[in-house]
Amino acid sequence: xxxxxxxxxxxxxxxxxxxxxLLPFKEFVEYWREYIRNGHRSPRGCLYLKDWHLSRFPAHxxxxxxxxxxxxxxxSSDWLNEYWDAAAVDDxxxxxxxxxx
Numbered sequence: 001x002x003x004x005x006x007x008x009x010x011x012x013x014x015x016x017x018x019x020x021x022l023l024p025f026k027e028f029v030e031y032w033r034e035y036i037r038n039g040h041r042s043p044r045g046c047l048y049l050k051d052w053h054l055s056r057f058p059a060h061x062x063x064x065x066x067x068x069x070x071x072x073x074x075x076s077s078d079w080l081n082e083y084w085d086a087a088a089v090d091d092x093x094x095x096x097x098x099x100x101x
Contacts, residue, residue, distance in 0.1 A: 001026030048098035
């Protein structure tokens with residue numbers, strides 16, 4: 001719950017994208033639940049967790065060592081991440097989650 005995650009402000013546009021803020025994951029989940037309870041409305045607008053590198057998180061948590069990412073069978077030729085895994089520099093494994101809309 002204390003992991004800091006990137007959250008996009010979907011109602012705001014800056015240079016053809018949505019600005020992001022960093023929030024603790026548990027705060028985002030609380031926002032999401034409240035957003036649903038309020039009929040998909042919030043004074044904060046529509047927020048969406050976007051581009052979270054969850055696969056990097058376990059090294060700093062108690063679930064260290066677990067494989068939190070698997071490639072769906074239809075995309076099993078994950079050559080881009082195979083390259084980045086070998087280079088140990090970056091990856092293209094992201095989590096996206098948020099309310100409808």
